[in-house]
Amino acid sequence: MSHDVSALPGRFDVAVIGAGVVGCALARRFALAGARVAVIEKAVDILDGASKGNSAILHTGFDAPVGSLEQSCVAAGYAEYLEIHGKLGLPLIKSGALVVAWSEEEEALLPTLMEQAHQNGVADVEALDETAMRSAEPGLGKGARVAFRVPREYLIDPWSAPYAYLLQAIENGAEILRGAEVTAGRRSDNGWVLETSRGTVDAGLVINAAGLWGDLLDEKLIGRRDFHIKPRKGQFVVYDKPAAKLASHILLPVPNKITKGVVVCRTAFGNLLVGPTAEDQDDREHAVLVTETLEALKKRGEEILPALKDQQVTAIYAGLRPATEFKDYRITAHDRTYITVGGIRSTGLSAALGIAQHVLKLAELNLAAPADPVWPTVPNISEFSPRDWQTEGHGGIVCHCELATKREIQKALDGPLPTKSLAGLKRRTRVTMGRCQGFFCSAEIARLTEGHFDRPMAEKAQ
Amino acid sequence: MTTLPQETDVLVIGAGPAGLGAATVLAKSARVLVVEREPTAGGIPRHCGHYPFGLREFHRLMKGPDYARALVGQAVEAGVQITTRVNVVRLEPGPRVTVTSDAGVTTIDAKIVLIATGVRESSRAQRLIGGEKPGGIIPTGALQSMVYLEGRRPFRRPVILGTELVSFSAIMTCRHARIKPVAMIEQNAQPTARWPAALYPQVKGVPLQLSTTIRAIEGRERVERVVVDGPAGTRVIETDGVIVTGMFRPEATLLDGSHLEKDRATGGPVIDAFGRCSDPAYFAAGNLLRPVETAGWSWAEGVAVARSITAALAGSLPQDPQHSVTLKGDALSWVVPQRFGRVGETAHRRFQLRVNRPVKGRLSVRAAGVEYSSIRIDSRPERRITVPLPPHAAPVEIVLEET
Numbered sequence: 001m002s003h004d005v006s007a008l009p010g011r012f013d014v015a016v017i018g019a020g021v022v023g024c025a026l027a028r029r030f031a032l033a034g035a036r037v038a039v040i041e042k043a044v045d046i047l048d049g050a051s052k053g054n055s056a057i058l059h060t061g062f063d064a065p066v067g068s069l070e071q072s073c074v075a076a077g078y079a080e081y082l083e084i085h086g087k088l089g090l091p092l093i094k095s096g097a098l099v100v101a102w103s104e105e106e107e108a109l110l111p112t113l114m115e116q117a118h119q120n121g122v123a124d125v126e127a128l129d130e131t132a133m134r135s136a137e138p139g140l141g142k143g144a145r146v147a148f149r150v151p152r153e154y155l156i157d158p159w160s161a162p163y164a165y166l167l168q169a170i171e172n173g174a175e176i177l178r179g180a181e182v183t184a185g186r187r188s189d190n191g192w193v194l195e196t197s198r199g200t201v202d203a204g205l206v207i208n209a210a211g212l213w214g215d216l217l218d219e220k221l222i223g224r225r226d227f228h229i230k231p232r233k234g235q236f237v238v239y240d241k242p243a244a245k246l247a248s249h250i251l252l253p254v255p256n257k258i259t260k261g262v263v264v265c266r267t268a269f270g271n272l273l274v275g276p277t278a279e280d281q282d283d284r285e286h287a288v289l290v291t292e293t294l295e296a297l298k299k300r301g302e303e304i305l306p307a308l309k310d311q312q313v314t315a316i317y318a319g320l321r322p323a324t325e326f327k328d329y330r331i332t333a334h335d336r337t338y339i340t341v342g343g344i345r346s347t348g349l350s351a352a353l354g355i356a357q358h359v360l361k362l363a364e365l366n367l368a369a370p371a372d373p374v375w376p377t378v379p380n381i382s383e384f385s386p387r388d389w390q391t392e393g394h395g396g397i398v399c400h401c402e403l404a405t406k407r408e409i410q411k412a413l414d415g416p417l418p419t420k421s422l423a424g425l426k427r428r429t430r431v432t433m434g435r436c437q438g439f440f441c442s443a444e445i446a447r448l449t450e451g452h453f454d455r456p457m458a459e460k461a462q
Numbered sequence: 463m464t465t466l467p468q469e470t471d472v473l474v475i476g477a478g479p480a481g482l483g484a485a486t487v488l489a490k491s492a493r494v495l496v497v498e499r500e501p502t503a504g505g506i507p508r509h510c511g512h513y514p515f516g517l518r519e520f521h522r523l524m525k526g527p528d529y530a531r532a533l534v535g536q537a538v539e540a541g542v543q544i545t546t547r548v549n550v551v552r553l554e555p556g557p558r559v560t561v562t563s564d565a566g567v568t569t570i571d572a573k574i575v576l577i578a579t580g581v582r583e584s585s586r587a588q589r590l591i592g593g594e595k596p597g598g599i600i601p602t603g604a605l606q607s608m609v610y611l612e613g614r615r616p617f618r619r620p621v622i623l624g625t626e627l628v629s630f631s632a633i634m635t636c637r638h639a640r641i642k643p644v645a646m647i648e649q650n651a652q653p654t655a656r657w658p659a660a661l662y663p664q665v666k667g668v669p670l671q672l673s674t675t676i677r678a679i680e681g682r683e684r685v686e687r688v689v690v691d692g693p694a695g696t697r698v699i700e701t702d703g704v705i706v707t708g709m710f711r712p713e714a715t716l717l718d719g720s721h722l723e724k725d726r727a728t729g730g731p732v733i734d735a736f737g738r739c740s741d742p743a744y745f746a747a748g749n750l751l752r753p754v755e756t757a758g759w760s761w762a763e764g765v766a767v768a769r770s771i772t773a774a775l776a777g778s779l780p781q782d783p784q785h786s787v788t789l790k791g792d793a794l795s796w797v798v799p800q801r802f803g804r805v806g807e808t809a810h811r812r813f814q815l816r817v818n819r820p821v822k823g824r825l826s827v828r829a830a831g832v833e834y835s836s837i838r839i840d841s842r843p844e845r846r847i848t849v850p851l852p853p854h855a856a857p858v859e860i861v862l863e864e865t
Binding site: 238242285291294392396422438444446447459461 | 607
C-alpha cells in the first residue's frame, strides 16, 4: 500500500492517534473547540486496547495521590460526565461505594484514606461502624470489619461513553481512520505528515493517545520516550444478572501500593463483576486468562459476598492497563505540534473528559468554537434505562440473554461509525455477552453481519 | 406480524419437543398458545441435522429438522396457535406473562402456563478456561445452527471439548460441513457417553485424548492453537476453533426474576410429581427440569404433564400437601421431581437422578424412613438413572451407599 496517498484529504488541525477512551474524549473536546480533527486507530474498531476491559466505574478520585495530575483529571472528568451524560443518552447508576476493611491493618488505614478523600475534595465520605456497614450491605462476608462510604462513586457504561464522545466529535466534523497503523511521521512546515498503513494524514498538532503503545509511538515520531509502558494485566469474572442483587454499593478494598485491589460491583448491564488482578507483564498485546487466577478471584469474591457461591459465571475477561514506571499520568506538550498523553492506567474511563480539557489548554490553539454544536444521543444498552426491546418495531430479539434486538444490531452496523468486528458489535449492542455466550444467537449474527466485518464470523460452506 | 392474544387457556413457553408435545395434547380440550423466541418453531432438533429422532413419537427414524417439522405440523393440525420471535421477559402470579415482540411489550393472561424453555450448554467462561478470547470458540448449539440453518463453516479443524452425546453430535455436524476435528478432549479417564456402535465410523479418525484439560486457548483474532495438559504432559495442538460441548444447564433465567422456586441442584424449577411448580398455576416440562435428556424423553414428559394440566383445568388435580425429597450421598447431584404429595395419576412415575462422578453402589428409596425399593447402579455423570415413586405419600429419602 502506498504511503504517499492521502488517507484523509485536506489538512487537520489535530490528529489524535488512538481511539481508546482517552482518544475519543480528546477528539470530542477538540472538535467542540472548533478544531478539524482526525482520529487514527490501528485496530478495525475503536476501544480495542486498554479501553476494552476495565471495571466500568466512574471514580471521584477520592483515593488518588493528593495534588497529582491524575487527581485533577479524574475530578474534572467526573464533573463533566455528570454534566453531559444525559444529553448524550449515557447511563449513570448512582450506586455509591464502600471501602471495606478486612483486617486490623486495613482498619487502621481508613482514617488516613478518609483524610485523603477530604484533601481531594471528596468531602462527603462517611465512616460506617460494623452495624452501619452491614445494614448498608447485608451480603458482606464475615471478615468485613468496618467501612467508609463514598456516596458519589458511580457505575457507567464503559463502551457507550467513549463511543458517544467519538460520535459527537464526528457529528461536529471530526473524521476517523480505522485499521490504520501510524508507521512513521515527518515534520512539515506547520506540523506533521503522518504515514499510516492506509495513507498519509496532514495535521498541525499530533496527540499521542496510543495507550499501550504510547512510548513506542513517541520513539517512532519524536525519537525519544520519557516513560516505558509496563502493561498491567487485570483479570475479571462476571456473574449472571441474578447476582447483581447481592450488592448495591461498589465494594472497594483498601488499596495497597500497587493497585486498588479486587473490586466487587454491579455493572451497568445488570451483572456483577469481581476483579481485577494486577499482574505486570511485558506483552502489550495478549491479555491471557489463567484458570487458577480466575478460581482465586471467584474464591475472593465468595469471601466478600458469600452468596456468590450459588451464582453462575457469565463471562471472563482480561484487560491491560498502560502503567509506567511513574505513578502519575505522563502528559507532556513536547512543542507546539506534539503532545503525548501517556500512562493513563486504571482511571482512564473516569479521567478521559478531564484529560481532554487539560490537553486542550496545553495545546494553546487559536480556534473558534461552533456556536451550536451537535449533541447526538447513543442507544441505551444499560439495564437501568429503557431498552430498545421495550419499544415496538424492534424486529425481534436476536440475542436472548441480553435482549439485543435486530434493530439495535442494524443500527450498529450502519450509521456514521459502523462497527467492523464482532468485538465491536458486542461493545455496541451486548450480543453474545450474556450467559449463553452465543449458543443461541451466533448463527443469526453471522448472517446479519455478512459483508460488514473485516473478518467474517463464519465462511459460507459452499 | 401476528397479533398476540391477550389471554388464553394454556400458554406454553417454548416450541421444542416438550412444549409442542404438551400443546398438541392440550389443544383437544383447551385454547393453547405457544410462544417461541426463535424465528422458527421446533426447538433444538431444528439444527440437529442427523439421526436418531422420532422413534418414540412417530415410530420411525428421522433427522432432527424433519422431526421438528413433524412436531410443529402435528401441533398446528391439533389447533395450537404458535407465535415465533416472541420473548418472554417476566412471569407473575395470575398467571400473567409479559412478552416482547416486534409489536413491543404486551402481557398475556392464562389459566395455566407451561414453561418448557429447554437447556443450553455451559460456556467456556463458565468453565474458567484460560487463554485469550479469539473468534472461533463456540458451543455445539451455535455450530449446528451455523452449519444446518445458515450453511456456514466457522472453522476447518477445531478441537472438540467434551465426550457427552452432544459431543458426538458435534462430530457428525462437522462431518456434514466437511470440517475435520483434530482432537476430542475429555478431562475424565473415560468418555462420558456410551459410544453408540453405529457412530463408530463417524468418530473414527478423531483422536480421543482422555484425562486431558485445556490450559489455554491462544490467538488474538482467531483461534490458532490450544495448550493442553494430559498424561503425556503439556503440549500444543494447532487448531482454528474450539467446540465447547455439553455440561448443559437449564435455560431457567425466567425463574430468577419470578416468584417460582428454583432448585439449585438442577438449575431448573422445583416441581411435584404432577409437573407443577411452586405456584400451582405454573407447570414445567422437558429439559428445563434438568440437564439433560433426549428429545424423545422431553416430548414424553410434555405429553404426560399435559394430562396433569388437563386435570388442573377441570379442577380435579389434587392439592395435597407436598413432602420433600432428600438425597443422601455426596455423589448424587440432583433429583426430579423435588416434591412428592400423591400417588396415582402423576405425570412423573419415577424419580430421575444423576451422579456427579463415576460411582458403583446401592441406591434405595425410603418413604418416611422405611426402605421401599433399591437398585444397584454402576453409573457416570450425564447417564440416566431412575427409581420408582413410593406407594404412599411421605417424605422421601434417596440414599446411595457406594461399594
